[in-house]
Amino acid sequence: MIETSDIFKRISHQKGKREIAYFTMEVALEDDIPSFSGGLGVLAGDTLRSAADLGIPMVGMTLLQQYGYFHQGLNEEGQQIETEVRWNPETKLKQLPNYVELKIENRVVEVKVWEYDIIGKFGYVVPVYFLDVNVEGNDERDRELNKHLYGGGDYIRLCQEIILGIGGVRMLRDLGYRDIRSYHLNEGHASLLTLELIRESGYSSHEKIQKACVFTTHTPVPAGHDVFDFEMVRNVLSPVYIDYLKEILEGEHPVNLTTISLKLSRFINGVSVKHAEVSRNMFRRPEIHAVTNGIHSATWVAPSFKKLFDQYLPGWDVDPSHFSRAVFISDQEIWKAHIAAKGRLMQLIQEQTGVVMDLNKLTIGFARRAAAYKRADLVFSDLDRLAGLAGEKIQIVFAGKAHPKDEEGKSVIRSVFEAKKKLKGQIEIAYLENYGMHLGRALTSGVDVWLNNPQRPREASGTSGMKSAHNGVMNFSVLDGWWIEGCVEGLTGWAIGPEPTEDNLTDYDEGLDYESLYSKLEKVIIPMYYEDRENWIRMMKSTIALNAPYFNTHRMIKEYAVRAYKVSPLFQ
Numbered sequence: 001m002i003e004t005s006d007i008f009k010r011i012s013h014q015k016g017k018r019e020i021a022y023f024t025m026e027v028a029l030e031d032d033i034p035s036f037s038g039g040l041g042v043l044a045g046d047t048l049r050s051a052a053d054l055g056i057p058m059v060g061m062t063l064l065q066q067y068g069y070f071h072q073g074l075n076e077e078g079q080q081i082e083t084e085v086r087w088n089p090e091t092k093l094k095q096l097p098n099y100v101e102l103k104i105e106n107r108v109v110e111v112k113v114w115e116y117d118i119i120g121k122f123g124y125v126v127p128v129y130f131l132d133v134n135v136e137g138n139d140e141r142d143r144e145l146n147k148h149l150y151g152g153g154d155y156i157r158l159c160q161e162i163i164l165g166i167g168g169v170r171m172l173r174d175l176g177y178r179d180i181r182s183y184h185l186n187e188g189h190a191s192l193l194t195l196e197l198i199r200e201s202g203y204s205s206h207e208k209i210q211k212a213c214v215f216t217t218h219t220p221v222p223a224g225h226d227v228f229d230f231e232m233v234r235n236v237l238s239p240v241y242i243d244y245l246k247e248i249l250e251g252e253h254p255v256n257l258t259t260i261s262l263k264l265s266r267f268i269n270g271v272s273v274k275h276a277e278v279s280r281n282m283f284r285r286p287e288i289h290a291v292t293n294g295i296h297s298a299t300w301v302a303p304s305f306k307k308l309f310d311q312y313l314p315g316w317d318v319d320p321s322h323f324s325r326a327v328f329i330s331d332q333e334i335w336k337a338h339i340a341a342k343g344r345l346m347q348l349i350q351e352q353t354g355v356v357m358d359l360n361k362l363t364i365g366f367a368r369r370a371a372a373y374k375r376a377d378l379v380f381s382d383l384d385r386l387a388g389l390a391g392e393k394i395q396i397v398f399a400g401k402a403h404p405k406d407e408e409g410k411s412v413i414r415s416v417f418e419a420k421k422k423l424k425g426q427i428e429i430a431y432l433e434n435y436g437m438h439l440g441r442a443l444t445s446g447v448d449v450w451l452n453n454p455q456r457p458r459e460a461s462g463t464s465g466m467k468s469a470h471n472g473v474m475n476f477s478v479l480d481g482w483w484i485e486g487c488v489e490g491l492t493g494w495a496i497g498p499e500p501t502e503d504n505l506t507d508y509d510e511g512l513d514y515e516s517l518y519s520k521l522e523k524v525i526i527p528m529y530y531e532d533r534e535n536w537i538r539m540m541k542s543t544i545a546l547n548a549p550y551f552n553t554h555r556m557i558k559e560y561a562v563r564a565y566k567v568s569p570l571f572q
């Protein structure tokens with residue numbers, strides 16, 4: 001430990017020495033900085049936290065959202081009620097004196113910047129910069145461009161991406177960063193930064209820009225990528241970039257930001273082994289690598305487990321490989337830590353929904369964005385059968401927001417509420433409002449089993465199951481994303497449905513998943529929980545020991561440092 005802090009003393013804290021700029025449209029730093037909508041933002045926050053802990057010479061660049069991603073309320077039918085989240089950046093961020101200019105539709109737009117410092121375990125600081133166009137003197141239309149994350153419609157979205165990409169590079173220069181060797185594009189949203197790099201280098205070759213960029217794609221379906229009409233881009237973007245944009249697109253017409261990122265990056269990766277494979281096929285790019293996502297362990301471990309890990313696995317929050325020794329933790333103590341986390345969750349459920357849950361009952365958790373492909377209601381496919389096999393034996397807790405424009409997602413929430421009514425007296429169900437980091441922590445640590453059943457192969461990685469695994473909560477999940485790598489049947493959890501292969505990846509009958517879900521619940525999970533607690537606890541320990549050492553952002557960022565950035569003081 002002392003040696004590690006010595007290394008940190010030698011790392012220069014000077015800003016000029018930073019070598020990696022991590023560009024992301026959303027980032028989850030705290031619940032009270034509402035500048036994220038889901039997994040992408042949580043991953044960005046965890047990545048930057050690990051960079052700070054490990055002294056990776058990185059800065060973050062993002063866009064300030066004047067209003068947070070909405071607050072979710074739910075009425076008795078499960079209708080989502082959206083209210084605007086107002087917040088005052090001054091309470092959490094420090095405004096800097098720097099300003100840069102850019103052009104939108106030939107109007108000059110001034111961009112200001114706020115700073116948030118992530119202070120790592122040994123005091124190393126990773127600054128995160130929030131760009132903001134709500135500047136006096138800007139056109140009123142422009143002042144509202146960063147009102148909401150991902151805005152409303154293509155025009156605002158494109159403008160936000162111009163501010164992040166082009167404004168971000170200009171701001172880095174204004175802040176004094178001259179030695180950035182890697183620009184990490186976290187998803188295609190940041191891809192316009194490449195245009196500014198081309199411009200500022202005196203219109204140098206693509207190869208030179210390519211050497212500077214690293215691109216992580218997160219979206220395994222074609223519809224998930226930003227595509228803009230060329231004429232709109234021509235009208236909105238400053239004319240100085242248009243010829244270069246045309247050259248990059250080589251006659252391709254709609255402007256696809258993923259295409260730009262793919263063409264101008266030296267290292268491209270998907271976020272799990274399966275997702276990289278799907279991306280290689282989708283983009284016809286055999287060189288796409290896999291860097292499997294992780295979570296920042298110390299952020300997602302419940303207080304009772306923190307205490308336990310400090311006692312049994314000192315150093316776990318510096319080097320998560322210590323988790324492999326979780327098998328040596330005593331059965332009683334791990335159960336005690338679990339019951340503490342479970343009790344906290346039950347209390348929270350009661351306070352928020354009035355539902356009283358039973359501390360001794362097998363509790364299943366499901367929380368994620370309420371998008372249709374995540375199928376929150378799959379477990380309710382056959383209510384009679386579910387009541388027959390699990391009545392009075394399980395309770396289920398849900399959380400998750402549907403995007404305000406996602407009607408399908410909203411109807412999934414309503415169908416959970418319908419099931420809740422129909423199963424009353426047999427299976428207790430709660431749906432917690434306003435899923436965020438705080439709830440995420442309480443849920444992933446406080447249930448007994450973490451359920452996930454997306455349509456394959458739509459879960460690029462998924463990270464909430466990694467949070468649960470860190471807290472000794474077994475995953476019960478469709479084999480997709482990270483779980484293909486993390487599932488050891490009977491040791492870290494259980495698979496739903498078959499292993500994906502070339503043959504069944506696309507033409508597999510997704511309807512069959514609930515068959516698998518029901519039969520394992522009935523024959524394996526419920527009996528083990530009630531009749532073989534010793535084996536259950538053994539499984540909790542092997543879940544931590546096999547999943548947590550690998551599925552964390554400390555390991556992940558070391559992989560990026562070695563394979564993509566090719567820099568890190570820790571490896572020199």
Ligand SMILES: *Cc1c(COP(=O)(O)O)cnc(C)c1O
Nearest residue numbers: 038039368436437440462463464
């Ligand atoms: C971890 C987390 C996510 C991502 O979870 P997935 O499993 O990838 O869906 C989304 N939102 C919040 C608040 C989280 O904590």
